[in-house]
Amino acid sequence: MAARKPSAKPNVSPEELKQYYHDMLLIRRFEEKAGQLYGMGLIGGFCHLYIGQEAVVVGLEAAASEGDKRVTSYRDHGHMLACGMDPNGVMAELTGREGGYSKGKGGSMHMFSREKHFYGGHGIVGAQVPLGAGLAFADRYLENDRVTFAYFGDGAANQGQVYETFNMASIWKLPVIFVIENNQYAMGTSQKRSTSTEEIYTRGAPFGIPGELVDGMDVLAVKEAGEKAVAHCRAGKGPYILEVKTYRYRGHSMSDPAKYRTREEVQKMRDERDPIQSVRDLLLQGKHATEDDLKAIDKNIKDIVNASAEFSKESPEPALEELWTDIYADEVPQGDAVEA
Numbered sequence: 375m376a377a378r379k380p381s382a383k384p385n386v387s388p389e390e391l392k393q394y395y396h397d398m399l400l401i402r403r404f405e406e407k408a409g410q411l412y413g414m415g416l417i418g419g420f421c422h423l424y425i426g427q428e429a430v431v432v433g434l435e436a437a438a439s440e441g442d443k444r445v446t447s448y449r450d451h452g453h454m455l456a457c458g459m460d461p462n463g464v465m466a467e468l469t470g471r472e473g474g475y476s477k478g479k480g481g482s483m484h485m486f487s488r489e490k491h492f493y494g495g496h497g498i499v500g501a502q503v504p505l506g507a508g509l510a511f512a513d514r515y516l517e518n519d520r521v522t523f524a525y526f527g528d529g530a531a532n533q534g535q536v537y538e539t540f541n542m543a544s545i546w547k548l549p550v551i552f553v554i555e556n557n558q559y560a561m562g563t564s565q566k567r568s569t570s571t572e573e574i575y576t577r578g579a580p581f582g583i584p585g586e587l588v589d590g591m592d593v594l595a596v597k598e599a600g601e602k603a604v605a606h607c608r609a610g611k612g613p614y615i616l617e618v619k620t621y622r623y624r625g626h627s628m629s630d631p632a633k634y635r636t637r638e639e640v641q642k643m644r645d646e647r648d649p650i651q652s653v654r655d656l657l658l659q660g661k662h663a664t665e666d667d668l669k670a671i672d673k674n675i676k677d678i679v680n681a682s683a684e685f686s687k688e689s690p691e692p693a694l695e696e697l698w699t700d701i702y703a704d705e706v707p708q709g710d711a712v713e714a
Contacts, residue, residue: 385594386436388662394436394593395653396671398428401452402650403672403679404461408451408468411683412628417468419481424452426623429649430555431456433596434523434616437604441518445493445506446525448483449555449622453525457490461682466689473689477696500526500533503552507539510550510613521607525553529560531574537581540613544581547612551603552578554617555590561626562634575617585615591647621647 384391405423412421424431427449435456438444446453454464459475467474467485475485483497493509496502506524513520530536531554543550554574558565571577575585584606588599596618603614621643625632632640657663 397432398650401428407679421628422449423624427620429593430590433593434600436597437600443491443522445502450495462685465682465686469686471689478692500530504539507543510548522550528556540581543613549607550613552615557622575615578615588618590618590620591649
């Protein structure tokens with residue numbers, strides 16, 4: 375494919391640009407491998423891939439600081455990797471093994487890392503939005519200058535709890551960035567058919583929440599918008615909305631044939647707007663990297679991803695006793711049981 379002319383010069387250093395390329399490519403290769411393992415029957419249940427949307431989370435993580443929090447939906451493998459979670463632990467959780475982040479008990483929708491301030495992965499559409507506001511409420515109470523990124527999709531943007539959360543977040547001036555990852559098809563219905571407003575970020579206006587539309591296929595544009603939103607929150611001005619227009623190349627989940635759009639539409643997006651290819655072009659055209667440099671990065675990433683797949687296969691199944699761990703409810707004292 376011929377190199378495309380970048381729309382603008384990078385507003386970051388060559389080293390940062392290489393890091394973004396690395397991080398996006400890691401997500402892409404990891405998701406491709408997860409798709410393979412799903413096809414082999416090693417990942418059960420649902421599997422929602424992030425392929426095509428990599429610039430969103432990589433750009434926003436570039437704008438985040440240590441201690442900032444993130445919470446998202448079930449299309450979450452990319453968010454885990456972008457915030458520094460170990461690919462071995464992520465893949466092992468997807469395959470339901472003991473070496474996974476939730477010890478094989480949760481899968482992709484119930485994966486957490488307190489160390490990396492990643493609070494899920496939630497299977498109920500829109501449920502993570504009020505949880506994100508709760509995380510931000512704690513930070514405002516503690517006055518620790520932290521920000522929470524609450525990610526949700528264009529489909530979830532029509533959930534009532536989202537607007538209840540907008541109202542409360544605005545009243546309390548919570549340091550939360552509501553990130554609408556608008557991949558334009560929700561679970562399989564075009565935004566044009568399901569959403570009354572073309573620009574979803576404007577729905578924060580009645581609550582006094584500012585927002586903007588961002589090109590989610592451009593990691594540099596996402597980073598720039600993220601920095602603006604973070605500065606707004608850290609200044610104590612309350613929440614901010616980013617509607618990040620992106621595109622998923624695969625179906626909603628691995629079981630979705632995606633017949634609601636044409637192959638030509640998907641291929642056109644891949645050819646003309648791929649976020650990883652765009653950064654690759656910037657690196658080559660700016661002479662910040664050679665073809666051999668980029669091949670070496672790809673090889674290193676493939677080795678990491680292949681190792682994560684092997685780790686997930688070799689990690690044992692959770693022991694039966696694991697069912698009784700991580701339960702945070704007090705036992706009912708003997709003699710005090712409630713009678714039926």
